[in-house]
Amino acid sequence: MKILMVSIPTLHFFRWVNQLEDSGHEVYWFDITGMSNSIEKISWVSQKVNWKMRWNYPGRTFLKKKYPGTYQVLKKINEYKTESVFEKYFDCVKPDVVHSFSIQIGSLPILNVMKKHRDVKWIYSSWGSDIFNKKGKENFDSNLRELFLRVNYMFADNKRDFEIAKDYGFKGTSLGIFPGGGGYDLALIEQFSIPLKDRNVILIKGYEGNLGRCNVVLNAIKDLKKELESFKIVVFGAPQKVFEFVKNSELNAWENLKIYGAITHKEVLSLMGSAKIYIGNSISDGMPNTLLEAICSGAFPIQSNPGKVTEEIIKDCFNGRLISNPDNVEQIKELILETLQQNTEQGVNYNLDILSAKLEIKYVSNEIKHIYNQLK
Template sequence: MKILLVSMNSIHFRRWSDQLRDNEFDVYWFDVLDQGYAPSMSWLTQITGWKKGFLKKRGRTFLKSKLPKLFNALVHKYDNHVEDAFAKALQEIQPDLVHSFALYTSGLPIIDIMNKHENVKWIYSSWGGSDLFNKANKPNYESEVSQVLHRVNYLITDCERDHQIARNMGGFTGTYLGAIPGGGGFDIREFNTQRGNASFVVKGYENELGKAIPVIKALFKIAYNYKISISIFGATQSLLQFIEGQQVSNLQLELHRDIAHEEVLELMDNSIFYIGNSLSDGMPNTLLEAIYCGCIPIQSNPGNATSELISNTINGYLIEEPENVDHIEKLILQALNSSRTIEGFYEANKSIRDRFVRERVKEEVLQLYKALI
């Protein structure tokens, strides 16, 4: 069985594709952004290096910075288009199944080719933060989304919310394969009960969708009356600029921009609370990772996606107004002042950990692929 995966290179894609390693499938990866050969995925056949039509080895960055107009003209004239490269890969591989990850990155760019090959089965995996729920800055959202959803045969989402959007707004009439985390399942970790009092680990994305600044503002206000520690990972430049020069007593602050995935998990292992805040997300992988690390989750709830797993005050806390500092402050204070222990929340999230343990999800995914042939 030949499976052609179409995706950008990301940690979620690497984790998902790794579920297929050492199995009965012939797995191919079309590197849709042509980011380059990935040694960590050497076990699968990579279609990469397809884009550059001039200065293939060196000189492109220099030319782009010094003569941008000339560079753009050369790109337009000589670089290969994604449709042509994918069509060539499709013809050479003759896959039994094409699987695209993320609609705008890996679905829409190949829609014309897939429409010419209607006999080829096509799975689309929706990534909740960017695909179906978020319509911002997408003037052609309805036509673009419906183009892909009308053609794909199968749909995987990371939350039920996006399944309903695909059915009701996108016109999807194919087979829904279920809600599965975008990177597959998670490994069980040893539960650390010795954590710092009032310790928080915060996802530091501050951009169009990520809203870390309202969280930090709320925590800074709380720090005037509580001694707290904050570890921030993935801190974006806008968040760093906001924090720079801030002087808050009773606060221990640890900032990280780009750190290894295992280091993020170690921060979670040693913090009581995890906070993630976004205007558009599905079921965040970092939320699930925090649950596996034993954190008490405090998470935004765009379109009620998070509430599919988290019940407010029962096994975590739901941020319903992600840009409202007072609302976030009140919620964090409620969590801080709760009489419930971290062990109690850990037990309350046992069913989630059982449901998404990596080996269980891997077996589910393998059976899913086998059933489609």
């Protein structure tokens, strides 16, 4: 079977598509950005990349920054239309199945082409806040209704998104709930994990911006200096806003607080494997991938619960804690204090023994292959 994947170039996508290596299917990838070069991580996949620009002329980046108006005019002339390029590639591949990832980036740009080819099966994978968060998305409702009239199948990482899709008219087949980036390599994760009794790290995801609320967590720990003095507190993936918040607060004097910007995935796993507690906080999300990594790593999670997705996997006070209001400093402070006093061993062992088994890469990969095979 010929499967044409449509996605931006991300680690989650590469992990997903690599589950199909040696599956017997012919797999193609249309890089919807048109800006990446061939990706070695998925070298076995036929790739349509680096197609966006007619000419990558000298000074393009400078022009974009200094003269944005002129750049936009030239952009219209210089860039190929996504729909047109995709249609030509579609006609060349002649796929049996098209699988697109995310609504805004990977699905809406190809909708008109897919409407012309209703005999070709179309799978849509929901990512993160894809169909939960409407903010800043033009014609959101009408776009989703139109798209779900055409989509045949759907993957999601949570139950909530299937219900939203049905509200927008999806009458196709739900293919199941799986992590957006496929399964997790538990053997690799174990290499970075130390015994639970030896852990003294409180790990905080540095997600801060339109959706992330890391600074609310940092605001919550400011008054807990005494309670946290025996721990190493680490923030990872922090943007400039987090660094500035710490610099301008009493946290700047904490010797046991370390802030990291962008780090590698292996560095994340190393931190997870040393963490006693993991904290992730945002106002909108699907099933957070870092939450699942924390679960597989043996870190006790304190996680926000937008759209009631996190509660699908976390039972509050047992195998994690749920933040009901991501903007409530006092609530998060109380959750941290309660967790410090709680015996978390039973919940962590449940995560490691029961939940992790369903997230393991070979298990998920076999399930995914079976599902694709049923589409023949």
